[in-house]
Structure formats: structure tokens, C-alpha cells
Amino acid sequence: MSKKEIIVQKFGGSSVANAEKIKKAAQKAINEFKQGKQVVMVASARGKQTDQLIADALEVNPNPPKREMDQLLSTGEQQTVSLVAMAIEGMGYKAISFTGAQIRMITDSVHTKARIKSIDVERIKKELDKGNIVIVAGFQGIDENENITTLGRGGSDTSAVALAAALKADTCDIYTDVDGVYTTDPRIFKDAVKLEQISYDEILEMASLGAGVMHGRSIEFGKKYNVIIHVRSSMSDKKGTLITHEVPQMEGILVSGATIEKNLAKVSMVGVDNKPGNAAKIFAHLAEAKVSVNDIIQTEVSKQKANISFTVNKNDFNDAKKAVESIKEKVGCDNVFYRDDIAEVSAIGVGMRTHYGVANMMFSALAKEKINIDSITTSEIRISCLVDKAQGDKALICVCKTFELDKPVNKRSYVK
């Protein structure tokens, strides 16, 4: 059999929320199939199904065991995939649906946050070769003891990209309710434009900063296994945004996008004893309390003392406080300040690697707008400023204007 092009399509919950949308998704799969491709669809739970199931769980147990939560929530995707398969059959094409278990999507046993270890694509390939469109339940897998696991928030994206990698698919289309990746959040900066292409590294920085387009882990997968990810709208056939490896012309673009993260809190530990192992002690303690820490800033104040500050997701703020209070004396910390009235504004672009002056452009622009910067962190391709939450939107707009994020990249004055 001659090798056909393989495409993986992923439909999120809002794109399969009701019968009409399910039929639309089915039609998209059929359209690709009619072009001679082998089509694998990954689908999430319909609309608010997952929320409803969580509510059902909390009604019988306010603190439900995670294994059972996975057993429960995985039904949402299973329902969708069987319905999509039915819809496709109803339109005259052959389809078959699979759960994570059925395609041996093997994960570790960390319930509600499992990681994929392997996928057996033999069954899928067999069904594709029989002329079936294959629909796979996203978000879920199974551990080595047949316990159902789920991959955590955005897990269906990860399922789709992992399947695309395992199948050596040509592309992985991520259908969502937006039509691509924008330079920034158009709800705040209304002139934001859609990007034609963005690199894995850039979208990773944007995702981790809350741009919320795709789950970070799925992008890591794509990067590792060279999967071209196409983020596009389930409501149209227009091209969306391609997420790919960095290409040379990206280097001329200083800033691809800007983000704002408001769901943050900051912990500042002042006057920690400046001796080896203290930082490790603090962050090990936080990890034990299952607090996920974002940016860390440590500065030496004297030979004896250092200041350590870090940001956490607001959901983890209480746990972080508890953990810090119980460790602060052991590390000789003089004082701790907490604040949750902050926002983090970031500019992201792989061009920063080879061009100077981006930080300077950003800081001067913010200063001109009288926006006070609480603290700064950077990565190779990102500059982030913590600012007062009240000034957050203003800061983001300022950054967007500075880097001309209202224009396609080839129209920007600073792009070489």
C-alpha cells in the first residue's frame, strides 16, 4: 500500500459542544479524507461536560480520590468520540472511535496529571488502512495496571500532538474557537493581529505566561518530535497559525508577541541567610507542598543575607504562604512580603537572541507611560516585568505599540 499523507485533527470542547458542532467537526474530517489523506481526529469532552462531572463528583465527595476522578472524567471524551464516529458514519464515511485505553496510550500513574510514555499506533494504522476515519479520545491514557489516567488541563492538545508524532503525521491541526495565535490578547489590545507562523520556543513562553492558546506540554512534544502544529478555527476553513521550528527569517522579528498574566501572586523573602543550600531548602519545601513556582529572583544583599522572591499561581498562593511560614525561620529569613495585586507583562521573540536593545525599548516605553516596574525577569527570548495589577492592561498596550504588534511582521518598522 502506497503511503498516504496522515493528518491529525484536534477539536476542543467548545468545537464539539452540541450535535451541530459535532457534525461540523465530522465534516472537516471528511473533507481531508476526500483529499486522499488518512485522518485521525482527537476530541475533547463536549462543552461543559467536564464541569458537570466535576460538580457530580464534589456532590458525593468534596475531596474525591484522583484515580476515581480520572475514571469519571475520561467518560466525557469517550462520549464525544463515539458521537463523532456516529456522525461521520451518518454522512456516509467509515469511522471508528477509540479510548486512550484502546490504543494503549500508556502513561505514568500520576492521576489527573499523567505523562504519556508510549502509544501503540498499530491498531490505528490498521483501521486507517481499512479506510476508516479514526477518532481518539483526548486527555486520557491508561497506566501499566489498566488504571485510567488523565493528562491534566489542555491534555487533549498533548494527546493530538503525541499521536501526530507517533504516526509521523504531516500536520496536527488544532481546531479551536479562535482562528490562530495572535500577537497578543485582542480583548486588551484590540489591534492585535494573527501570526502566520511562530516558533515552538515562542509559543512555549506565551503558553507558560498564560496566553492559553495551547498547553505547554503539547508544544514541547511537537518541538521534540518535529510536529507541525496548525492552530485554526473550527468555524472556517481559513489558514490559522503554524507552530514550527525556528526559521531564519524569524530572527529579524524582535518581538513576536506579548502577554499578560494576572493570576499571579508574589512572595518576597527578605534577609534569608546567605548560605549554600538555603534556596534549595525553600524550593524543595514548596515542591513538597505541591506549589508550582514561576519566576525566581535571588539577590545578595550582603555577605550574610540575600533576598529571594518568586511568583506563584494565585491558586497556589495559600499553600505557598503556609509553606513559606513554616520554613522561614529555618533559613533565617527576617521578613516575608506577599502581594497578589500584580500582573506580569512580557514581550517574546526569538529575535532577542541575536538583537540587542529590546529590553531597553521596553523599559523606556513603560517609563514614558509612568508605569512602575516592580521587578524584571528574562529568558533568552523573553522579557517580563511585574507591574501593579491596576496598570497591567496599560502596560501591555504600551508594549504592543512599542513593538508594533498591530502589524504583520513584514510591515513593522524595526524588522530587518
Next chain:
Amino acid sequence: MSKKEIIVQKFGGSSVANAEKIKKAAQKAINEFKQGKQVVMVASARGKQTDQLIADALEVNPNPPKREMDQLLSTGEQQTVSLVAMAIEGMGYKAISFTGAQIRMITDSVHTKARIKSIDVERIKKELDKGNIVIVAGFQGIDENENITTLGRGGSDTSAVALAAALKADTCDIYTDVDGVYTTDPRIFKDAVKLEQISYDEILEMASLGAGVMHGRSIEFGKKYNVIIHVRSSMSDKKGTLITHEVPQMEGILVSGATIEKNLAKVSMVGVDNKPGNAAKIFAHLAEAKVSVNDIIQTEVSKQKANISFTVNKNDFNDAKKAVESIKEKVGCDNVFYRDDIAEVSAIGVGMRTHYGVANMMFSALAKEKINIDSITTSEIRISCLVDKAQGDKALICVCKTFELDKPVNKRSYVK
């Protein structure tokens, strides 16, 4: 480890319809566990969940493929079992839930009507020995290719009894919204009384005649593997009805129960060529059309001609008509009569095997009430009369009074 008593409990959809009922079911499992038993619970989908899923399916495809229907419907039970496990954990006891796939409930591949081939109870035993209450999704299995199958109507009963057999459980408690098996339908004969005990054969006849207490296949399983089945109310702790092998004292009871089946239609083929193989031809043809045929009556009218009549479930009536119309000429049938305004009233009792006169008592009683009998069929332990549907209830009441089905068996005048 010393061998503990094992009990299997089955809760139907109405007994787990909401959080409150799920907690009640959980409490029943815990009560048995606290008595030192190992407890396996089998649960159905919550209340109207299955109906909702069927409606969802029909909305995307009015004729959904059966494999996908099974994939869809099996989620209902999966949701229940995880919720029950959560409820039990919330009450301070250990629990773990399993799908049919997880316990390798292997069936054939006849989707929507699969039959159990084997169950791997090792995983269940391991979890029981760890002190877990084990909750298993009823109604579902998996075929040898990992396709999810369902066992058809009442399938959760079959799951429970099959598990009880495989685990060599001491009893299988079937919790339902009635408190046991009644001599007849109390909605029609209000003085019906609860039976303390009934034989597999009797309840099989009642089930197949639509008494609807339990699914026939589950009883066959119980009979074959000696599982004592206890039908009881999920709303109380009162004893219900035990379904067991025949015991000697049952022989004295001429009639244990009476039933009425209204969902029937009758096909009468008049003047079929009386030659070998014609009946086989007709019923093979009906089987091919997937029409399930109930009682068959064949009478020779002459050396050349015979009459063949049979009843079918009303749902199959149209298919039956089509099948009969397309075969009638091939078997030389002169004429066909159809009627769907009939009801079948039956008296059932293992005592009929050894006692005469039951048929006579029944026919005279009906005659006295001026109820015309269209036709009669019997088995070793059953006498059934087809009557006009309009006279159905009256006929049932008449039979009940004749055999004193308003009294416990030891109070009846005719019981030796």
C-alpha cells in the same frame, strides 16, 4: 489469608440516580463490609443517563452504528462506579472502581447484545484482599479486540450474577426499586403478595413473559452456576425474594405467579404447504430479519396444508410483517392474518410438573368470566392464553384469584 465471605451487590439505575442515592448505595456496601465480608458492587448508569445518551446519539445519526453505541452507552456505568467509589472513600472506607475492560469482562462481539465469555477475577480479588470495596461497571464488557460491548437490556443483572459466579460469592443481592418478586403485577392485581422464594425456572418464565423483575440471561447464569440471587429494595434493609434452585416444598405450589404481556403481536399464516422444511424456512427467514419469535403454534389442517402462527414483540412487528410477506409465496401460504390487539396471560409454577388440573382450573375460570381464549401455549411449568387486549387485565385478575395469588403460599387452600 482466611477465606472471607464474598457478597456481590447490584444497584440499578434508579437506585443510583443522584448523589443522595449513590451515598445510600455506598452505605449498603459499607454495612456488609463492616460485617467482615468482601464486597463487590455492580452498578448501572444513573437514572435517565442512558436515555439521554441515546437521544444524543440519535441527534447526530438516526441510525447509529452499534459498536459506537456501545462505546457511548458504556460511559454511563463508568460514571456511576467512579462516583460510588468516591462516595465510599468519602465515608472513610477504601474503594476502587473498574470498567468492564479493566476486569477483562470478555464477551463476544455482538454489539448491544453481547454475551459474556470469561471474567478475570484476579484483579478484583487482589483489590478485595487489600481491603477495598470493589465497584464494577455493569452492562459492559470488551471483546477480544478491545472493542467495548454492552450486554443489552438488564445487562447489569447479568454482570452481577456472572461476577458472583466467577468469584464464587455466597449471594448476589439485586437492589431495585421494588422490594422483591411479587406473585403478579400489583398495578393490575393490587392484592399481589411478595414471594419469599422462587425457582430459577419460574422466574425465567416470568421474566421472558415480561414481568420485568430481572433479565432472563442473568437468571440462566445464576441457575447454571448456583448463584443465590436476592432481589430486594434499595430503600430498606428488609429481606426480599430469594431466587434459588427448586426445593421440594415448591412442588406443592401449583402456581407461584401470574404474568401479563401486552407488548405482543400475532402473526397467523393460514394454509402453508404441509411439507418438511417449510416451518424451518419461515423461521430461518425471520431470524435473518432479526425478528425474535415467541410462542409458535403449528397445526395440521390437512395432508396438504398447515396453519402456523406465532407471536412477536411489538417492536419487531413491522420487520416480521415484511419478512412474512416476502416468504409467504415460497411456502405456499394462502393467507396471513396479523393482530396486535392481544395480550398473553400466563400462570407459572414448578408444581405443574407433578400436578394435573391446573390448565383446567385456568380455562374454566376464564370461561366463567366470559373471556375468550384466542390460543393456548404451554411449557412444563407454564400455561399461557392469548386473549383480547381489552380483556387482558380482567383475565390476569381472574387467574390470580383462581390460584389465590393474594395469599402467601402456605395459606392457599390448594397447597398441599
